[in-house]
Amino acid sequence: NARIIAIANQKGGVGKSTTAVNISGYLGKLGYKTLIIDFDPQSNSTSGLGIDKTHISKSIYEVIILNEDPWKAITETPYENLFVIPSSIQLAGAEVELVSAMKREYKLKHVMDNIKNSFDFIVIDCPPALGLLTINALTAAGEVLIPIQCEYYALEGLGQLINTINLIRENLNESLIITGVVMTMYDSRTRLSEQVIDEVKAYFPDKVYDTIIPRNIRLSEAPSYGKPIIDYDPDCKGATAYKNLTGEVVKNEPK
């Protein structure tokens, strides 16, 4: 059975897509058959893997809203052991379309039941909101990985995020756990980064990964070539950090 990990945080621009693409890149290289599901209408993960949105036949929208066979949407990427169910612009309408649907929180979970035996890891990239798309992802996943930027504003929404995770565990998915918290965009030039890390460690005792992702220009350049960092610049600081993070994720398998 696949480990299903949702990458979620409603704060925008904290590195959700960057983390989804780069952990998946390393998982593939380690030999794990990995599927990324791009659950954000902006489809950053889709293009971060070099998939041309205009050439895809089916996206996650058709799968969850039009009940299309997920295997028709699973697309190969140019990278070892790495597959993707792309996003599409129609997904932006899915929030509203889901509001009145039957068992609306379980749409993605039903899809997982159909495909989870064929992968070692399934990684879900979430949009910057706690709406029905993210709720679907947290209901379908067994684990949630939370990227948090080393910035002051990033501390504000943590209470809402925890509340939502707890509500989902109580009502929709009792096995959901916080598998880990990763600090991103660490900038050693400001004391603010250290202060934020200390606050997050106090907030999430024993959950913060040892690996801290530094701010690194190569990480922001890689998506413009449609490549995970391991394929774009495997020796840069950003690549080493994501390699080490992936190692921690693999090691910390929930019992």
Added chain:
Amino acid sequence: NARIIAIANQKGGVGKSTTAVNISGYLGKLGYKTLIIDFDPQSNSTSGLGIDKTHISKSIYEVIILNEDPWKAITETPYENLFVIPSSIQLAGAEVELVSAMKREYKLKHVMDNIKNSFDFIVIDCPPALGLLTINALTAAGEVLIPIQCEYYALEGLGQLINTINLIRENLNESLIITGVVMTMYDSRTRLSEQVIDEVKAYFPDKVYDTIIPRNIRLSEAPSYGKPIIDYDPDCKGATAYKNLTGEVVKNEPK
């Protein structure tokens, strides 16, 4: 009558709150009576102005969902001519509560009719989504100012944003204009920044402000002191950029 400017972009972390707080800070210093409306459940603008969320009596949630008098929610800030209607955690539920409400897109516009004669500028900080909160902001505003990060991923959602603005102009608010596009977090160490600026200029001919906001640590430190940059470090590069941007915004008043 106030100029009502919504700061919007569904891409996360592009500098919406930072732009809202810092333009408002300079408008206040220039003598314009300015109101910020924090329309993001994460309430970053509220805390970026040093307002303690636990001490506010009424937020924008009570005003638009419970029809509270907006003047009960308008709060003074420690900064000259600067007022705020704070956000609150309940706002996260407003998206869903608005779905079935009467004239749900016009809730904020009705509030404006009541207060717009008392301010020179009203600035609305939007969440990273194109849901009913942002739709309300774009229906209530006369102008939309779009911050775009100098990053590859930031280019992807522009089509959706333009579509939404056009839909709102055709159906809900015919006077809505794009007052300007500001490039943020410019990093001179990578060619990517220049490439992104060129693409954005091609996409929005004649709309991109001359002022480019550089990546500047002081801008990310200021919110932890609850201060706009003009009050935190008026001589840093980030402050000069926002001062110049505010000058352009004031000068480019729509006819």
